[in-house]
Amino acid sequence: MKILINNRKANFNYEILEKMEAGISLFGSEVKSIIKGDCSIDEAFVILKKQEAYVINMYIAPYLQANINNHEPTRNRKLLLHKNEILKLELEIKKQKLALIITKVYVVKNKIKIEIGLVKSKKQWQKKEKIKEKDILRETNKSYKM
Numbered sequence: 414m415k416i417l418i419n420n421r422k423a424n425f426n427y428e429i430l431e432k433m434e435a436g437i438s439l440f441g442s443e444v445k446s447i448i449k450g451d452c453s454i455d456e457a458f459v460i461l462k463k464q465e466a467y468v469i470n471m472y473i474a475p476y477l478q479a480n481i482n483n484h485e486p487t488r489n490r491k492l493l494l495h496k497n498e499i500l501k502l503e504l505e506i507k508k509q510k511l512a513l514i515i516t517k518v519y520v521v522k523n524k525i526k527i528e529i530g531l532v533k534s535k536k537q538w539q540k541k542e543k544i545k546e547k548d549i550l551r552e553t554n555k556s557y558k559m
Contacts, residue, residue, distance in 0.1 A: 418518040420454050427532035436493030437527050442479035459513035461503050466492035
């Protein structure tokens with residue numbers, strides 16, 4: 414498994430309750446751009462409608478060597494999930510007021526997969542507490558090194 418893109422802000426902004434692997438429907442020029450690393454998932458999220466899952470706001474830069482019929486950078490892309498997985502996610506989202514975000518984009522056996530996370534948003538005070546813990550840990554490590 415080769416990780417291509419990682420959403421570093423996901424653990425800071427959200428509490429990840431469950432992770433799931435999904436395939437994604439892409440054009441050839443999109444695949445080449447993702448492998449090149451020209452992709453952003455910071456503001457991407459997943460919506461469920463009519464028992465199908467779609468990725469919204471995932472930016473994939475146009476591939477320069479492609480022909481005139483290049484892909485649209487922020488189009489909605491369909492996720493490849495089983496129906497029972499989608500129904501389970503719908504039930505969890507409605508019951509607990511959760512969201513779905515993309516945490517990673519990676520390659521498995523020459524196929525691009527994404528890892529989606531079922532998340533609950535953190536409050537502002539939880540984020541500040543996390544920053545304070547990191548600062549304290551950094552200070553203690555500095556004092557031990559001296």
